[in-house]
Amino acid sequence: GWLDVTVAIDRLEFSRDRQSVVVHIIVDEGPLWRVGSLAIEGLDPENLAADQDLLFESDELLALTELQPGVPFERARITHDKTVLMRFYGERGYLEQRYFEDDRAGGARFLEPDVTYDWQAHEAHVTYRLVQGRKRFIGEVKVNGNTYTADKVIRRELDFMPGELANIQQIERGLARVRGTGFFEDPYDPTHIPPIVVFQMDEQDPDTIDVEYRLSEGRVVDFNISGGVASDSGIVGLITLSMRNFAIANPPSGLFSAPGEIYRKEAFHGNGEQFALDLSPGSEVSFWRVMYAFPDVLGTHHDRYMVRAEALGRDRRYNSHDETRDQASLTIARLFGAGDFSLRMGPRWSSINISALSDLANSPSTLVNSVGTTDMRGLSLDMRYSQLDNRRSPRDGSHYRLGNTFYGGPLGGDQDFLKTEFEYKRYFQLGDDTEDVRPGFYLGAAAGVSQIFGDTSQVHYSERFFLGGTSLRGFDYRGVGPMGGSYSLGGESMARATIEYRYPIYTTPIAGTSRRQEMFRLLTFVDAGVLGLDEWSLDADDVRASVGFGFGLVTPLPLTFNFGFPFLDQDGDRQETFSFSLDMFR
Template structure:
């Protein structure tokens, strides 16, 4: 019996399979339903637009099969194109169907009007309303336009402004829309009075240097000041941002319970000015109860693609990492201390190639995650746990250069001090970037806002663990710097300037044709890309006229590392002094070698011709009269120079140093008229002090210069024209140009010295900066600073009498863009008889 049942089952299987197969074939063979053909389209309800316009947008054509998807998309396009709502219906007709499209056109005013706008012109109102390019306004948009007008009026200080929308019946769907504006008075801030900020009272010095809660928070709303005599326009949105910024300052400095809130306003009688009263309850500062450090890492993503941080093992002992931190139990928990700790920890991990950079994927990058904070409100303490994503050890697989369409790779690579196969060193990578920027091959100082400075990024190599490609990205700079400008200064008088500079010159890259030379050079297809310097310079002026030609080849033999350079220069200079006129010509030729990446040494020959004339008839120092009687002076000698430079920006440095040492040995054996040795050493140090809220940096600058001249052989003293002189915008502000003694007792003109020492201590504060388009980089436009200058001249060689020291104190204002302008106000502190003071000095333009 069982055997019969099994046989029956075996017989049913192929039968069922044949039935399924046959059914499938039958289904495949079944004809698809045919869509009816559209025989006509009827539009109902149209007023402003024609039936043909509406049918053209639909996408459904008469005579074609009905396409419901295309029709649905077409109805959406009606709204986007014409602000018309549409619906469809169909009815059967012989041979197919007829579509009935019912439309509802939105009411529109072709020319909306504004009334009552006395303080703001109609062009500005249309800009606010976003009606500049098209004047028509759909009625349903009037509410949003009203809101935009109100918001912009409030931003302009019209605190009491009101806007109403009036509509009148028009012709069909064409109503008349009127925005009725009641502006009220423009309100300006008369004063901002803050109470309760005992820990951070607002103070100021010389109008520019402010401290306290207002300066730390970058408060925007202020009363009348030096650069805004009327006070800021009152805007409640700005006030809310100011309150939030002040709250953040308190939290950043440990006051986590601080309350910063608006108390009340006080308007004057005509409501054109307002006093803002802000109340602060600081509370207690929170101190660190404990500090621990833990390592975390990103877990593998789940099925939804989400991942989270999970604990992992620290690579270094926790005690070693804690020793790097400034934050300790008992200290106030401040953002500044936390930032210092982040920097120290980042540096420690960076030493082993575990670096942080926004272009690295987070699976590879080191990062400092938000710390875990446990607050105790009774004891005002906080337990802090730093959380570190330790990242992977990054190695450089390949170094790439992108954007150098015409500049040779070697020109860029000789500035890069990291190498393929090495562990990534972020500091050295950034130093290399600084050197690339300092070449000025990829900069445009006359178009800083639009020209992007070089940068770099990391490109992870696929399936290679921690290996990445380092890519430097550049944009070719100004190929020919033709400068037609002028300027004026207290030291050098007025001048015109005509110069042609090619900082990335290539003497061997000749044009294909002389007729097309200019266009080829302009397109960087000729005479460009080898990193050479060609400079032609002419500046005729009222007091100083100078002409110079120079050619520099930084790498004669193409050695790439430690290159040998060649430098040749010729210049002629005419200077009118109070005592005399001086004509000076110079020819210099040098060979130099770079050691490492930041230092160069040069050796060469220099010859100088000096001719003094037109001496002051009322009397001059005897040394000058003696030089005039002996005729033109010729100085020929050997020059030895050493220079080192490492700064973050060639135009406005914030971090780094420069050093220069020059020795010139003039000798009669080299056809010089005198025997004289001159040694000059100078240096600059730039130290960033703190970063402002807008990302700009304050900087402390130290400059020192020392020089000495030693006559030898039968030369008794240094000629008058070759001595050192102090005073003016570049050496000792607060004193007139060459206004520092010792002076001749009869003529009262300076005698100069054979030894000099001068320098400055400066602190600069960015007053205004603008954002470079396409980046988040801030460019300083206006900066202020305070300075302490010192200087000393000694008539003897290698001798300094500090009893003759001169000093001055003052402040400076500098405009960097679009034209360099510097204003100095110096006040001498130590002076001697015969010194000529000059409180105000300035320069406009560069020379």
Template sequence: MAAGSKLLRAVSAVALSSTMLGAVAIGTQLVGLGEASAAVVSGISVKGNQRVEDQTIRDFMSIKPGENVNDAGIDAAVRRLYSTGLFSNVRISQNGGTLLVEVDENQIVNQVLFQGNNKIKDAQLEAAVQTQPRGAYSEATAQADVDGIKEAYSRIGRSDAVVSVRTQPIEGNRVNVIFDIQEGERTKIGQITFVGNNAFGDTRLKQVIQLRESGILSFISRNDVYDEDRLRADEEALRRFYYNRGYADFRIVSSVAELDEAQNKYFITFTVDEGERYAFGNVNVESTIPGIDGEALRGELKTQAGDVYSAKSVEDTLVNLTNRVAASGYAFAQVTPRGNRDFTNHTISVDYVIDQGPRAYIERIDIRGNTKTRDYVIRREFDVAEGDAFNQVLIQRAKQRLEDLGFFNRVAVSTAPGNEPDRVIVIVDVDEKSTGEFSVGGGYTTGGDSSGPVAEVGVTERNFLGRGQFVKVSAGFGSGTRNYNLSFTEPYFLGRRLAAGFDVYRTENTSGDYDVTRTGGDVRLAAPITEQLTAQVAYNFKQEVFGDDKGIDLEADLDGDGRADDDVNDPSRLPLVLPYKSTCDNPDPSGLYPRPAPRYTKSDIINEAICDSPYTTSSVSYSLTYNTLDSNKDPRDGILIQGGQEFAGIGGDANFIKSTAKANYFKLLSEEYDVVGQLSAGAGNVSALGGDLRVFDNFFKGQDIVRGFKSKGIGPRQNSVDGDADEAVSIGGTNYVNASAEATFPLPVVSRDFGFRGAVFADAGSVWGSEFDGEPGVVGTDFSLRASAGVGLIWASPFGPLRVNYAYPIAKEDFDQTQEFSFGFSTRF
């Protein structure tokens, strides 16, 4: 061991001596250059140039005849000529008073070609390279482009792509630059592991991050592509997750991604230190500004003593206090949270201190990295503008808003000094990501009019033309159903935070008791009242056509003689034109059938309403939405309450007022096992305005409020005119209520990357009330509670959330239509 140390010291001494000798030699050369005598330039001779003019080269050199020049000046001229990128070689020598400049010009790029690329299109690769047609070819630039192409392939999960560059000379000292690409296999993520986590299991933490282990459906979701930026983003996601759940001391010790070249897979390991879990201790507001009473601001607090510590609650409180104080005329007020940890009781007391901050203004806001998104789309997320007082809290809130847009992979906000001591430049760096989506989905729905296979094709763009607008076009096809939809939303109408938009739709259903075709649309305007409360108003119009091409088939053998009743050879019938279906306009031109109206369904109420169609409904509506959900896509905590009314009668055939309300409450019952509880309730009433209520304006409910029943399976209905209860037809109800309790959980053993969750639930509800109460065959107009309990399987598929339920009706009426098994798209809230 001692001998090894002596050897190491000896090697170090030799290396040091060599370095010193080299430094002395270089110093000697520099001295020689500095002492070289200067010579007067009488002329500059240029050779070797074919495209670049002699005078242009002389200008680049910055040496003029009549000037003194030494070796240092000549070296500087060589560097300037190289820096132009026009020359591959430059040599300058001095012959008396004449400078001889010899150059080899770089070749001109004729074309940039890519060969072997299938996964990335030429246009995308062209944006990744600096070598461009009609520019000078540079070998150094081309090699840098090789690295750029490799990086582009790495971002789509092909880290083992092999890229090389070559040139193909053509006439005129030009070249084609060819990048040869071997794309290789997609590099997957083999496993994601967490070390040091005790409060939350690996399964729960994997749901927090965006990176995913490779699975069967990874080729669709493409979320198993390793990228260092995504790894850094996942680190931040883990920090937020822990900080918002009481773990204020949480830190990431390390995050390592190791590539197993034999398997072509990354193995990612997060090593964490969770620390202790804290609750809020005493919370106070202090003000050093005269005229601002801290106690009067306690209503703005989102942090309460005894609650689990949450960094987000602290951030929300800072924003509330900052806005409140600024509204009182103190634009430069600064709110600072001061925490005091009690390590024994595991509490954090917070004092919000309001001081008069430094007087600084925003000189300008610089935005970088946005090639698609317009500048104003980013600027409008800031509550401050050029010339306003600089406030760090509002700047951070704008950063959060930009991240929530979903337009960017990364958002970074920094500051730089302005031209004056009290001026600040705000710099926003963004990394854009794809916001378009083409979706193709399919499945099978059960229950009611649309039972059978379904498919949907849609195109969605969340940042249309870089303007931040939302556009969706979709078409759905099923067993006897067709639907077409177009939606457009402008989130900042008239430059304000008003979401304006419209929807146009057409649905066709021929699989139920009668045909229904609806064509319509709406124009809407939504405005935020607070961060959680939103109001919306809309104008709605639709036309409904019922019962097309239905009725008695006169080709049937109703008299039982073995021949169609419209057969011209049947002596019991008058000759009829072939073939014929009874319609509202002409039930039976032969006069042989005594029934005056067609038999579209077994319900005379529905038949009469069908004969009055088409209907038009012209209405205005308003709604209020209160939303505190932690995620609209996959909520685990929070409340969603929606309520509103629709007033029909602004023209059209309908005259009614319809009131509806629903509420959903989510609570994470177990952090460790990721069990989520949900309580839901809803109610509705519809009443006529100045006339009778149309039957089709009623509420038609079933499995959408109480699972275990068919669509339109509960509520008032009219039995067959023949008295057959099994063929009763729903006529809807004027009132409904419903309530539900549900718990969902990840399936044991099954990898969470498959997106499966289980559910247990219990539903209860009722539909009642009818203006047709007392008419022949009408039943179910009184309130009667239905209830069911069951289990479900939820799949967060790439085509949208799909769900299978088995529900057993516990309480029902004899005339209800039940369906214990159902399958379809999950849209429960």
């Protein structure tokens, strides 16, 4: 808004040895210019000198703008208004010209505003000039560049069909889902071009467009021998084979040709299935895992059924005891639409052995009563709703999960209880919508309760709720009371929340585009949580909370350092200021 600003060099002040100089600059800001009025007009796309009636009420459009009478006249506000107005039109079928490859497509455009200056009142009278384009409908939906991946894998991520109104929000959300699969990205190759979407006009019917998603096969087969260290789990090694775009019905042609065909994506690739095989020896935690998931059993694309099977074993050495867990689960999920909302259910079995109590006299009663081997048989039912801009690295959107697992009763096993958990995550960005990388907030909340029935007198120690470590920074892992001797009793009720401000400090360009991606970030946070010894028994006086900061690498390797400082704690809590997670791949 400082349109009359003048900047001039006052003088140069050299050092005696003439090796350095101090530059003195004079800045005269002048008066602050404000917006006197704002209007919006439509222009004839064939003759920009001629007006065209607005397709929507002027008051409706003006309500979307940040540039309003009385506010400072700032370029940033105009840039924001361009984005929101073009999106408003795009969600109603009037697509912006920049998405079209053909300059003759006649898409919507936001032209340079017409500004009249009142030099006496220092006011700017602004008129936004819009070329509104025409309402478009979808013709073909094309997918190109998926050399080895089946079309159906991409199309099930899209929630629009030919013949429907071309809604830019739906089209871009489909692009975000395709990117979020990770099938067409390679974080280790800086020249890899991520998926994009373009529109092609039908010359026979200008009201119809073809939507084309352009892809390039990414890195989806990872075989890693890696090591890492984390404050919650100590030093670990990891041997992992992960295939994110697996195809079990596409085996290699021979045993000796298998490695080459898999590497070239000619075998075990292209159907969107997932397969993982992990083996991890560690100083405090050792585990193995086998997982397979088929995302579309019946081939319906939308409203599909997914099947997921997993088996794992984990051996963990706590300060208080040793715990060995063997577990298997089968999940059948119904994903509605393109999968934003889903229902999941299936059986699970666990065998848990607790042994080697380090200090029986100072061990909590909940732990002592759980010593030995316990079999658990359960049935889970989950509901999830997720609408994130990127499932792998979200920056905007929300995620909800309500999970219930029924153990024992007619299913058998040594424990009878119902475990219910709720989780909420919200991501949103601040600043100019036109920027690729922006600061933002992450809000998280979770709550849980375990309710016993039948012959069970208390929930098994391994299935109780705990706080500390990454779940409540500033406190040691499982370091939050109520305490029993030297260790946490664990809770049958739990609630926690976090708010985190994330600020990018370094970005890099994305190959083949004008976009940028975040590499390093700073963050500040406030965490809070509370445990209740019994079901439905949370006391506000028992809340623990901490404040802190951190920094980390975002891509391609996850690395985060956190420094937490409790300001609400209780006697017996174990504190830990510094926590971190580091993965080192070779």
